Structures are given as C-alpha cells and as structure tokens.
Amino acid sequence: MALNILVVDDSETVRSIILKTLTLSGLELNDPLQASNGKEALALLRDNWVDLVLTDINMPDMGGVELIEHMKKDEVLKTIPVVVVSTEGSATRIEELKEKGVRAYIRKPFTPEKIREVLDEVLGTGHD
Numbered sequence: 001m002a003l004n005i006l007v008v009d010d011s012e013t014v015r016s017i018i019l020k021t022l023t024l025s026g027l028e029l030n031d032p033l034q035a036s037n038g039k040e041a042l043a044l045l046r047d048n049w050v051d052l053v054l055t056d057i058n059m060p061d062m063g064g065v066e067l068i069e070h071m072k073k074d075e076v077l078k079t080i081p082v083v084v085v086s087t088e089g090s091a092t093r094i095e096e097l098k099e100k101g102v103r104a105y106i107r108k109p110f111t112p113e114k115i116r117e118v119l120d121e122v123l124g125t126g127h128d
Contacts, residue, residue, distance in 0.1 A: 003123070004048065006033040008041040008055035008067065009085070018054060018085060025116035038062030042070055045077055052123065057086045068100050081122050085110070
C-alpha cells in the first residue's frame with residue numbers, strides 16, 4: 001500500500017533529501033506533499049488525506065511544535081502519526097514532543113535505514 005506523506009521543513013533541500021531517503025528506504029509512496037512551515041502544512045492537511053507527517057521543529061511563521069498542537073486539537077488530524085526530523089535533539093525536548101503526541105524522533109543527519117526502521121515502527125509495517 002502506497003503511503004501519503006507530508007514533509008514539512010523550511011529548507012527545500014532538506015525536504016528533497018528526506019523524500020529521496022524515503023524512496024531509497026524502499027517505502028512505497030504516492031506523490032508526497034511538501035510544506036515549508038506549519039501554516040502551509042495545516043492547509044494541505046485540511047484538503048488531503050495523509051498517512052504520516054514528517055516535520056522539522058524550527059521554521060518561520062509556524063514551527064513544528066505549533067503544528068503538532070493544532071493537529072492535536074482537530075478530531076481527524078490528531079489521528080495522523082507525526083515524526084519529528086530535526087537537528088535539535090535534547091532528551092528533554094524529545095520527551096516534551098512525545099508528551100504532545102509525537103510518535104518518533106529522527107535526528108538529522110539520518111540514513112535510509114534509520115528512516116525505514118522508525119517509519120516501520122510508527123506505521124506498524126515492519127518486515128521479518
């Protein structure tokens with residue numbers, strides 16, 4: 001089953017790297033959606049079915065934490081798994097994000113194997 005994924009990062013380069021890494025990891029994707037901040041992401045989420053959101057934390061206009069908070073207030077959006085992909089990775093920060101409902105945390109830089117491992121765990125698509 002192909003996944004509908006939304007990648008949210010203010011760097012177009014980072015979004016491209018994440019998408020390329022997802023492809024290399026062997027995940028089957030439909031046309032992935034991209035947003036450069038939380039506001040754009042929320043607009044896309046209102047109009048598109050998404051299986052998974054991968055988001056950075058620090059972005060202009062609306063960061064990842066605000067995006068997650070908005071999603072948690074929405075009956076439909078709160079069911080979508082969110083994975084944070086960021087360079088910011090203190091244990092305290094990761095714990096705070098998990099308390100807000102983030103399913104996993106991937107630290108930049110990452111490998112296709114790490115992405116696959118985390119997404120298999122989050123989506124329950126592990127392979128034996």
